[in-house]
Amino acid sequence: MVAKMNPDLKKERENASFDPEKITNFLYGGQESVKRKRELESLALNDPDYQHEDLNFMSREQQYETQLKKGILMVTKMKELKITSAQDQLFYTSAVLVSDVHPMSVHTRMFLPTLYGQATEQQKDKWLKLAENYTIIGTYAQTEIGHGTFVRGLETTATYDPKTQEFILNTPTLSASKWWPGGMGKTSNYVVLMAQLYIYGKSYGIHPFMLQIRSLEDHKPLPGVTVGDIGPKFGYDVMDNGFLSLNNVRIPRENMLMKYSRVEPDGTYVRPPSTKLAYGTMVQVRAGIVMFSGMNLAKAVTIATRYSCVRRQSEMKPGHPEPQVLDYVTQQYKLFPYLAAAYAFWLTGQTMMSVYTTSSSQISKGDISVLPELHALSAGLKALSSSMANVGMEECRLACGGHGYSHASGLPRLYTNATPASTAEGEHVVLMLQTARYLMKSYNQSLQGEKLAGSVAYLSGVQLVPAAGRTRNMLDLGALCDAFRHRAARIVGEAAAQLRSEMQGGKDQADAWNASSVDLTKAAMAHSQYFVVKTFAERLTDSRLDSSISAVLTRLCQLHALHGLVTNSGDFLEDGYLTGSDIRQARRHINALMAKLRPDAVALVDAFDFPDGILNSILGRYDGNVYQHLLEWAKASPLNKTDVHQSYHKYLKPFLEANRAKL
Numbered sequence: 001m002v003a004k005m006n007p008d009l010k011k012e013r014e015n016a017s018f019d020p021e022k023i024t025n026f027l028y029g030g031q032e033s034v035k036r037k038r039e040l041e042s043l044a045l046n047d048p049d050y051q052h053e054d055l056n057f058m059s060r061e062q063q064y065e066t067q068l069k070k071g072i073l074m075v076t077k078m079k080e081l082k083i084t085s086a087q088d089q090l091f092y093t094s095a096v097l098v099s100d101v102h103p104m105s106v107h108t109r110m111f112l113p114t115l116y117g118q119a120t121e122q123q124k125d126k127w128l129k130l131a132e133n134y135t136i137i138g139t140y141a142q143t144e145i146g147h148g149t150f151v152r153g154l155e156t157t158a159t160y161d162p163k164t165q166e167f168i169l170n171t172p173t174l175s176a177s178k179w180w181p182g183g184m185g186k187t188s189n190y191v192v193l194m195a196q197l198y199i200y201g202k203s204y205g206i207h208p209f210m211l212q213i214r215s216l217e218d219h220k221p222l223p224g225v226t227v228g229d230i231g232p233k234f235g236y237d238v239m240d241n242g243f244l245s246l247n248n249v250r251i252p253r254e255n256m257l258m259k260y261s262r263v264e265p266d267g268t269y270v271r272p273p274s275t276k277l278a279y280g281t282m283v284q285v286r287a288g289i290v291m292f293s294g295m296n297l298a299k300a301v302t303i304a305t306r307y308s309c310v311r312r313q314s315e316m317k318p319g320h321p322e323p324q325v326l327d328y329v330t331q332q333y334k335l336f337p338y339l340a341a342a343y344a345f346w347l348t349g350q351t352m353m354s355v356y357t358t359s360s361s362q363i364s365k366g367d368i369s370v371l372p373e374l375h376a377l378s379a380g381l382k383a384l385s386s387s388m389a390n391v392g393m394e395e396c397r398l399a400c401g402g403h404g405y406s407h408a409s410g411l412p413r414l415y416t417n418a419t420p421a422s423t424a425e426g427e428h429v430v431l432m433l434q435t436a437r438y439l440m441k442s443y444n445q446s447l448q449g450e451k452l453a454g455s456v457a458y459l460s461g462v463q464l465v466p467a468a469g470r471t472r473n474m475l476d477l478g479a480l481c482d483a484f485r486h487r488a489a490r491i492v493g494e495a496a497a498q499l500r501s502e503m504q505g506g507k508d509q510a511d512a513w514n515a516s517s518v519d520l521t522k523a524a525m526a527h528s529q530y531f532v533v534k535t536f537a538e539r540l541t542d543s544r545l546d547s548s549i550s551a552v553l554t555r556l557c558q559l560h561a562l563h564g565l566v567t568n569s570g571d572f573l574e575d576g577y578l579t580g581s582d583i584r585q586a587r588r589h590i591n592a593l594m595a596k597l598r599p600d601a602v603a604l605v606d607a608f609d610f611p612d613g614i615l616n617s618i619l620g621r622y623d624g625n626v627y628q629h630l631l632e633w634a635k636a637s638p639l640n641k642t643d644v645h646q647s648y649h650k651y652l653k654p655f656l657e658a659n660r661a662k663l
């Protein structure tokens with residue numbers, strides 16, 4: 001029997017100004033792609049082999065085991081079903097894994113991409129098939145107990161022995177032990193080991209090496225290898241992040257991944273075109289995190305928005321029925337800016353991926369000129385999107401009141417699994433500083449009359465003319481983009497001036513950089529925000545957009561820009577580019593936009609097209625039948641398996657009896 005839809009949600013859907021299907025098609029790149037997405041999702045969600053008890057009711061060991069079993073089934077079925085394209089795999093795996101990963105995720109996301117990106121053709125012949133077949137399972141072992149951020153400072157060594165033509169691998173100190181790699185604790189039998197290369201006592205920096213860590217027969221650690229799980233974490237329970245130490249482990253010379261740099265049998269070192277090519281896998285994952293963050297934020301906003309239409313609380317007017325909590329403007333102010341941000345990062349994530357694809361094909365053809373722009377853009381956008389998603393997901397949880405704190409909402413698990421995106425693959429301040437480094441270099445080039453291209457083109461010949469006194473329409477997307485561009489250019493310029501003045505005051509470059517780093521981070525943030533606002537606005541100029549959806553998407557874009565502007569108003573006011581009256585106008589527009597978006601809120605989250613199985617949230621159910629399912633879910637909790645829990649007999653009963661006896 002089809003359950004009846006909650007009447008409030010039904011009404012919301014009837015009153016929307018547009019057909020959400022049109023936006024779904026826009027978000028996923030067309031009708032055909034949406035059709036395929038739904039086919040694959042339904043295949044996964046209706047497959048009985050993937051069904052299991054709620055992970056939230058399990059111990060960590062059980063979660064690991066369940067998700068490993070599921071991961072294995074998933075890769076087997078994808079092969080059988082010939083689900084081969086990256087897009088199809090993403091649709092299918094998202095439905096199987098929901099907001100979790102599986103213990104072999106880093107194999108797929110980093111180990112294989114490292115082989116594709118860093119191995120020679122010969123090495124690919126040797127390992128790729130094995131890795132693609134999951135005959136070997138690997139991870140990306142870079143971070144150590146003592147160093148994660150400072151890759152150049154890693155202590156693991158790979159010392160070349162020309163006599164035997166082998167590398168000797170060692171973690172010479174406690175702090176050199178590898179720590180964190182996903183799937184290394186219990187699952188992987190191989191790693192790509194990032195280690196300092198030494199030849200004849202000379203260091204050549206960090207390079208990738210293929211290393212077998214466990215027997216392919218009985219999975220026991222190989223001689224010289226100590227490996228295990230690092231223990232429970234804030235989230236990510238299903239993943240066996242691991243530690244690894246190495247004691248004089250020898251591997252053949254051919255195990256260094258040598259696409260870009262080489263060690264000849266006699267120990268001659270052949271330099272790569274750029275030492276940063278060894279960081280390629282990190283750049284790829286960072287680019288992916290922009291979209292990943294947009295999608296996670298979209299899930300959280302879907303849950304909180306639907307629930308806010310089902311939830312009724314308090315009296316807005318004495319004696320009147322309790323309103324849907326989404327009718328409180330403060331609730332709209334909690335959610336709508338993140339609804340807009342989810343759209344912004346979703347679309348920017350797509351742009352980032354297409355920049356990545358184009359640039360990486362140029363790099364593989366030997367053109368490394370695109371590397372600095374790709375690195376700076378992906379670092380800044382990864383940092384911005386993941387930190388915004390963190391704040392937004394938490395705000396969505398808070399917007400669900402008490403029920404948001406329950407695992408039934410899906411929000412705690414979504415948050416704890418997604419929040420590492422801010423730290424892993426480059427801590428967010430560290431990455432912002434990388435973007436700032438590129439901005440400083442570009443800005444100085446522009447001062448010397450060089451014409452800049454790509455994301456920093458706007459820094460060329462920038463004229464910082466204060467525009468106070470000018471009347472402007474704060475809803476005009478062109479004017480909003482101009483304001484963000486002006487702010488970014490000004491802050492970049494001021495950070496450069498600050499850096500210069502620190503150096504003129506006697507500091508060396510490194511101390512001056514540290515002293516200016518708050519301003520530098522701010523410059524990178526302003527630059528990345530400008531990129532997002534501009535990208536969002538540009539995507540709306542697509543002539544294929546139907547007018548009904550173009551109107552509502554324009555409102556979201558305006559809200560995204562205006563909210564960013566109002567929350568950073570000091571930046572726009574500081575040099576008089578905007579006036580107090582512009583900011584007041586912006587605030588009024590935000591209120592008006594929220595009122596206009598209110599009737600479309602549910603349709604806008606429906607358009608993300610997350611089926612219930614993927615949202616995995618009782619509060620966010622499509623049919624809105626929240627309370628009945630909350631109760632059913634609670635009844636399934638392991639503590640409710642018996643009316644009287646065994647601990648009553650063990651502890652409570654004797655305690656009560658002893659107390660009674662004392663009366």
Ligand SMILES: CCCCCCCCCCCCCCCCCCCCCC(=O)SCCNC(=O)CCNC(=O)[C@H](O)C(C)(C)COP(=O)(O)OP(=O)(O)OC[C@H]1O[C@@H](n2cnc3c(N)ncnc32)[C@H](O)[C@@H]1OP(=O)(O)O
Binds near residue numbers: 109110372
């Ligand atoms: C967990 C959930 C997350 C969700 C993930 C979502 C994924 C999305 C997909 C969705 C599915 C989910 C599946 C989950 C499975 C995957 C799980 C992944 C798990 C995470 C794996 C990892 O966590 S894995 C380790 C990553 N660990 C770092 O991330 C270290 C940061 N640390 C550095 O990355 C360097 O340490 C740092 C700072 C650059 C300095 O590097 P350095 O010291 O060598 O360089 P300097 O600063 O001296 O800079 C010298 C010059 O190099 C330039 N440059 C530097 N880097 C460059 C580069 N990459 N490309 C070009 N140029 C570069 C720079 O711009 C300068 O250029 P210039 O001289 O011209 O100014």
Ligand SMILES: Cc1cc2nc3c(=O)[nH]c(=O)nc-3n(C[C@H](O)[C@H](O)[C@H](O)COP(=O)(O)OP(=O)(O)OC[C@H]3O[C@@H](n4cnc5c(N)ncnc54)[C@H](O)[C@@H]3O)c2cc1C
Binds near residue numbers: 106182236425
């Ligand atoms: C869930 C999860 C999964 C992971 N998976 C993997 C994996 O599969 N493989 C792998 O190799 N690693 C993995 N990592 C490790 C991850 O990449 C690192 O933790 C991350 O790069 C941050 O480095 P760190 O831990 O050294 O932080 P730290 O650098 O110690 O950061 C601590 C503080 O110092 C500040 N700081 C550090 N350097 C600077 C600087 N230069 N300027 C200003 N501030 C600075 C940071 O901003 C931060 O506030 C994973 C981590 C997590 C949490």
